Amino acid sequence: MSADRGQVIPPGGTIGILGAGQLGRMTAMAAARLGYRVHSYCPEADSPAFQVSAAKTVAPYDDQAALRHFADSVDVITFEFENIPSSTGELLAAHRPTRPTPNVLHVAQHRLREKDFLFTNKVPITRYAEVRSVEALQRAAQEIGLPAVLKTAQFGYDGKGQVMIGKEADIAAAWSRMGAAIGILEGFVDFSHEISVIVARGIDRKMVTYTPVENQHRNHILDTTIAPARLPQPILTRAEAIARDVAEALDVVGLLAVEMFVTKGGEVLVNELAPRPHNSGHWTIDACVTSQFEQFVRAVCGLPLGSAERHSDAVMKNLLGDDVAAWREILADPGAKLHLYGKSEPRLGRKMGHVTRLTPRKD
Numbered sequence: 001m002s003a004d005r006g007q008v009i010p011p012g013g014t015i016g017i018l019g020a021g022q023l024g025r026m027t028a029m030a031a032a033r034l035g036y037r038v039h040s041y042c043p044e045a046d047s048p049a050f051q052v053s054a055a056k057t058v059a060p061y062d063d064q065a066a067l068r069h070f071a072d073s074v075d076v077i078t079f080e081f082e083n084i085p086s087s088t089g090e091l092l093a094a095h096r097p098t099r100p101t102p103n104v105l106h107v108a109q110h111r112l113r114e115k116d117f118l119f120t121n122k123v124p125i126t127r128y129a130e131v132r133s134v135e136a137l138q139r140a141a142q143e144i145g146l147p148a149v150l151k152t153a154q155f156g157y158d159g160k161g162q163v164m165i166g167k168e169a170d171i172a173a174a175w176s177r178m179g180a181a182i183g184i185l186e187g188f189v190d191f192s193h194e195i196s197v198i199v200a201r202g203i204d205r206k207m208v209t210y211t212p213v214e215n216q217h218r219n220h221i222l223d224t225t226i227a228p229a230r231l232p233q234p235i236l237t238r239a240e241a242i243a244r245d246v247a248e249a250l251d252v253v254g255l256l257a258v259e260m261f262v263t264k265g266g267e268v269l270v271n272e273l274a275p276r277p278h279n280s281g282h283w284t285i286d287a288c289v290t291s292q293f294e295q296f297v298r299a300v301c302g303l304p305l306g307s308a309e310r311h312s313d314a315v316m317k318n319l320l321g322d323d324v325a326a327w328r329e330i331l332a333d334p335g336a337k338l339h340l341y342g343k344s345e346p347r348l349g350r351k352m353g354h355v356t357r358l359t360p361r362k363d
């Protein structure tokens with residue numbers, strides 16, 4: 001049973017967010033500008049969003065008493081990451097409007113369900129197969145062909161739980177290296193660009209799309225986002241259309257980030273979905289009329305969406321680990337917009353902040 005009757009949550013209300021990382025932090029800051037309070041819920045006490053939240057709960061994601069108490073203290077619930085148990089989403093949705101619905105998380109938190117969903121909805125993707133044993137992996141490798149990429153079905157992000165298989169002799173080692181009971185084998189995509197499109201979708205099902213951006217990774221972690229992507233207009237238009245189709249098929253209320261590959265032949269293939277603000281949308285804070293975070297707040301609270309128009313072109317660079325030590329030099333550059341997440345320990349590869357540089361819009 002759902003508590004969502006399409007209610008509008010007016011400014012002054014409280015938004016409950018599961019997860020309290022930098023995405024929750026930047027959402028809470030956008031929410032505050034619109035007069036909302038945020039109650040963040042996260043198992044780790046030292047989380048970036050807690051520093052800017054009106055209320056916090058530190059408890060595991062399956063603590064039913066804490067979840068009920070949290071739901072009772074907010075007007076609407078959303079998520080800043082998707083890896084929470086299904087039963088948690090269902091419990092929350094029975095108490096308060098929960099946007100997006102737990103079903104959206106259920107699909108997006110599991111690579112196989114996600115790929116099956118995309119395949120069923122005729123969204124272009126690379127070939128894939130479910131594998132539950134080394135024998136099944138051998139069969140799948142024959143069907144799909146090598147090279148291919150073996151991924152864990154669950155809890156994989158930033159390249160974690162991912163093994164490249166170049167030749168048949170690598171199959172057994174890849175299976176044991178993946179270290180999970182269920183995997184997914186994907187055909188290797190010989191891409192020229194990795195891009196993403198963020199779609200905001202309101203309770204009235206109206207959609208607003210940000211321009212497709214180009215993403216460059218370092219050690220599987222997003223390093224740089226270039227907005228807009230440097231690709232021909234027909235490819236950008238196609239990418240936007242695909243992202244909107246996926247948001248509609250999933251019936252997302254909130255945000256959907258769609259990560260895609262552009263092949264050397266100009267084909268656009270969807271890689272992954274994230275039903276929340278996304279690292280590749282941080283540039284929108286400084287370069288767009290409405291940032292992805294404000295858009296997220298608007299959608300979740302049932303407000304009209306803002307314009308996603310960009311007033312400038314932008315390059316966003318993540319500050320990973322020790323990169324953050326350069327904060328003085330960054331601040332000394334008058335055109336650089338520095339965003340720090342309030343994390344105390346700059347561990348290797350940890351997202352500590354980002355910096356966005358704007359240039360006049362070219363088109």
Ligand code: AMP
Pocket residue numbers: 126149156157158159160162186187188189190194217220271272
């Ligand atoms: P993911 O965790 O699925 O986002 O993958 C992390 C990164 O691995 C992607 O951003 C790509 O650079 C690379 N990758 C993932 N899947 C494939 C694939 N099927 N073909 C080629 N590269 C891939």
